[in-house]
Amino acid sequence: AQSVTQLDSQVPVFEEAPVELRCNYSSSVSVYLFWYVQYPNQGLQLLLKYLSGSTLVKGINGFEAEFNKSQTSFHLRKPSVHISDTAEYFCAALNTGGFKTIFGAGTRLFVKA
């Protein structure tokens, strides 16, 4: 992957509303795609990943993402967010067979009561 773009730096949303965090990547080869989450004052942890197969990937805490090769996108969605989902979310891409993961700049999700 050459670059990963997260289109929104901040996303405020009310509790129980749906949310979509957008991610686009550029690469001349096939890629693995990831979403990591960083809760306040904690390290990054894997939310979900796409390696191959079904383009709809389900992760922890009710999140899912859909790989769209034609649009080079990997948007993250959740149908109903909780206050506890407030965190920074990072999209990342890795060329298959490679080792250098490229991270986006992050999207700060802020869930309001």
Add this chain to the structure above:
Amino acid sequence: GAGVSQSPSNKVTEKGKDVELRCDPISGHTALYWYRQRLGQGLEFLIYFQGNSAPDKSGLPSDRFSAERTGESVSTLTIQRTQQEDSAVYLCASSISGGETQYFGPGTRLLVL
């Protein structure tokens, strides 16, 4: 088992001093990564180790930065003659054999005065 650990968790230093940051990866993980995360920005790749060798040092910002890994375990990132622009969170991650899922430590927050 234990996750990735990093020390110190916080480091305040004066401009011009040298600092050493430590990372203990998950036992058995042969791949180890260092990243820098400046305030409000994404993760910036610094260096990758496979075992004790570093096939990719391309992300090190300058010759003031160096890293080593011994015994396929602990790694240290050294910054010589620190500058204020070195202030950031330095994250370490490990993975089983390189690529795919990385497991992150909590980071070292470095502040250069």
